Amino acid sequence: MNNVSAQAAKAVFSPLDLESRPLMWRVGAVLLGSLLLILSSYIEVPMYPVPVTMQTFAVTLIGALYGWRLGGLTIVAWLAEGAAGLPVFAGGAGGFAHFFGPTGGYLFAFVVVAMVVGWLAERGWNGHNVGLAFAAMLIGNALCLVLGAAWLAVMIGVEKAIVAGVLPFILGGILKSALAAAVLKAMTRRTERADT
Structure with missing residues (x-):
């Protein structure tokens, strides 16, 4: 690979390269990302007041693959589906009330x-540097816990929010960050091989 094509490959942050794709590709990506989020919502370990799901894995991976604009838009589309009553949230839940319950801050x-991850x-x-990709995923998971627990603290108090809304999710957040970084690296490596 010559120097110009090496620089071009580095400039592309995502193996999907959605920014250079036509609008219909990006619309399809939003729909596919929404589907990934729905599927991740059904992988659940019931806990009170907030269940453990694979949602943060999907959210961070979508951000890393889609970038900040399209990643954010994809999550907003999924939230709109849930607000409309579609069974897209954890355990197949849906409805506007979930935005005001214990999981509202996380949503x-x-x-x-x-x-942020995008x-x-x-x-x-990103996938060109797996260490930095892992760090980005960790930052995303930590941010989710902090914002979610802040909302939960208003409902049940700070101490209970930390015990119920942060501590049980730390190990899972680390594991999901590692998995998302590994998937991102694998996708990037496959794309790089296809380009050579």
């Missing part, structure tokens, strides 16, 4: 998380 946090990915914290 709103997902938009911020996808945008912004970092666009700046090199």
Whole structure:
């Protein structure tokens, strides 16, 4: 690979390269990302007051693959589906009431998380550097816990929010961050091989 094509490959932060695709590709990506989020919502370990799901895995991966704009838009589309009553949230739940319950802070946090991880990915914290990709995913998971627990604290108090809404999710957040970074690296490596 010559120097110009090496620089071009580095400039593309995502193996999907959605920014250079036609509008219909991006619309399809939003629909596919929404489907990934729905599926991740059904992988659940019931806990009170907030269940453990694979949603943060999906949210951080969507952010890293789609970038901050399209990643955020994808999460907003999924939230709109849930607000409309479609069974897209954890355990097949849906409805506007979920935005005001114990999980409301986490739901709103997902938009911020996808945008932050997407912004970092666009700046090199992506599949080209698995260590930075893992760090971006960890930041996303930590941000979700902080924002979600802040909302929960208003409902049940700070101490209970930390015990119920943060501590049980730390190990899972680390594991999901590692898995998302590994998937991102594998997708990037496959794309790089196809380009050579």
